[in-house]
Amino acid sequence: MLRFKKNDLCIEQVKLSDIAKQYGTSAYIYSKNQIIKNFEAYKKALGSKGGFICFACKTNSNGAILKLLAGIGAGADTTSGGEIYRCLKAGFNPSKIVYAGVGKTSEEIEYALKSKIFMFNIESFEELDAIDNIAGKMKVKAKISFRINPYVNPDTHSYIVTGRKGTKFGIPYEDAVKAYLTAKKKKNVAIVGIHSHIGSQILNIAPFKLAAQKIKKIVDAVEKNGIKLEYINCGGGLGIEYEEGQKVPDPSQLMLELFPVFDKDKKFIFEPGRSIIGNAGHMLIKILYRKISGGKSFLITDAGMNDLIRPTLYEAYHEIMPIKKTNAKKVKTNVVGPICESGDFMGKDRMLPMIEQGGHLLVTCTGAYGAAMSSEYNSRPLLPEVLVDGNKAVLIRKRASYKDLLLNEI
Numbered sequence: 094m095l096r097f098k099k100n101d102l103c104i105e106q107v108k109l110s111d112i113a114k115q116y117g118t119s120a121y122i123y124s125k126n127q128i129i130k131n132f133e134a135y136k137k138a139l140g141s142k143g144g145f146i147c148f149a150c151k152t153n154s155n156g157a158i159l160k161l162l163a164g165i166g167a168g169a170d171t172t173s174g175g176e177i178y179r180c181l182k183a184g185f186n187p188s189k190i191v192y193a194g195v196g197k198t199s200e201e202i203e204y205a206l207k208s209k210i211f212m213f214n215i216e217s218f219e220e221l222d223a224i225d226n227i228a229g230k231m232k233v234k235a236k237i238s239f240r241i242n243p244y245v246n247p248d249t250h251s252y253i254v255t256g257r258k259g260t261k262f263g264i265p266y267e268d269a270v271k272a273y274l275t276a277k278k279k280k281n282v283a284i285v286g287i288h289s290h291i292g293s294q295i296l297n298i299a300p301f302k303l304a305a306q307k308i309k310k311i312v313d314a315v316e317k318n319g320i321k322l323e324y325i326n327c328g329g330g331l332g333i334e335y336e337e338g339q340k341v342p343d344p345s346q347l348m349l350e351l352f353p354v355f356d357k358d359k360k361f362i363f364e365p366g367r368s369i370i371g372n373a374g375h376m377l378i379k380i381l382y383r384k385i386s387g388g389k390s391f392l393i394t395d396a397g398m399n400d401l402i403r404p405t406l407y408e409a410y411h412e413i414m415p416i417k418k419t420n421a422k423k424v425k426t427n428v429v430g431p432i433c434e435s436g437d438f439m440g441k442d443r444m445l446p447m448i449e450q451g452g453h454l455l456v457t458c459t460g461a462y463g464a465a466m467s468s469e470y471n472s473r474p475l476l477p478e479v480l481v482d483g484n485k486a487v488l489i490r491k492r493a494s495y496k497d498l499l500l501n502e503i
């Protein structure tokens with residue numbers, strides 16, 4: 094929902110230059126209607142199949158965004174007690190909260206049980222024991238699935254592949270049936286389904302389908318042993334178009350391929366994160382200084398790697414564009430931050446118009462894993478977040494202050 098109106102780049106109806114004036118930079122800006130559109134595409138694709146769409150809230154855990162998604166029927170995919178807490182506060186129905194993660198602590202397990210979440214995605218035999226014990230002490234039954242590692246290796250950055258053999262994630266494929274047989278003997282767990290998540294920013298459906306086919310074999314073997322698996326949780330992972338021309342499958346194409354793999358009576362859970370919020374959020378930044386050094390051009394901005402770590406951590410590409418149309422000559426330049434590390438960049442060797450000092454740029458598609466992965470490194474307070482709906486821009490997180498940096502210090 095970014096488009097130029099005359100000379101001004103707008104998010105929905107609001108000029109980004111007005112947001113910069115009102116809230117300052119750097120700042121994260123989100124389009125409410127893009128989030129709704131992205132979520133509705135999943136909901137429509139799931140149709141009457143049964144099951145639900147759980148927003149992977151690790152991608153963006155701002156309370157206003159969570160509340161928006163809870164309000165339009167989303168469930169939540171969580172990975173910590175803190176995420177469960179945020180989701181409950183934001184109004185998610187606990188019966189639509191799923192909880193994955195290789196290292197759930199006893200406190201987190203207890204909190205999840207107390208909160209009556211829908212189910213745990215269990216990732217090891219020892220975690221099964223822990224959940225069974227804690228549920229026993231609390232005199233409740235824990236609803237569980239196993240996260241199975243299907244040994245599928247999607248084509249994406251190696252740090253965000255999770256379904257490959259040899260990663261820490263899930264129950265090893267060869268132990269999957271044994272896990273279910275072990276769980277069947279436990280008194281305090283109820284088996285409801287099966288889960289797999291193979292990675293993130295995946296741009297083709299083939300690895301999802303391969304994973305589903307491998308999971309189906311486990312479902313058949315488990316059900317032969319008298320254990321019914323009601324829910325198939327296909328995880329998240331669908332990519333988005335970071336670079337112009339990147340072909341991205343949509344949720345309906347994904348589901349069209351996956352549903353026929355399983356028997357008709359199955360219900361489905363999907364855990365999209367990036368494909369819900371990624372292209373709905375952008376980071377608005379200001380050019381502080383310009384310089385040429387060693388024959389290279391640099392735009393030094395007010396956003397650092399602490400605000401957006403993806404370019405340096407995953408060599409991720411985010412398109413960067415000026416927020417005003419200009420006839421200024423384009424030059425090859427590096428968009429960098431103020432932090433004393435060579436990895437502190439938003440984009441390298443980009444053809445950008447030579448904008449004036451004080452001008453603004455937009456680092457696009459940073460809604461997912463942008464603010465959520467930001468830190469106070471270099472004692473830089475966390476950025477404000479703004480949600481735009483039509484012609485209204487509302488602050489949903491205020492800019493942190495220097496005082497906030499000392500919060501909790503003794």
Ligand code: LLP
Nearest residue numbers: 149193290293294329330364365366367462
């Ligand atoms: N479900 C589980 C169990 C996950 O581990 C993840 C993401 C998701 C769902 C959501 O995946 P998505 O639909 O967003 O691809 N920080 C990295 C991405 C890490 C993904 C971790 N797991 C990045 O900035 O690219």
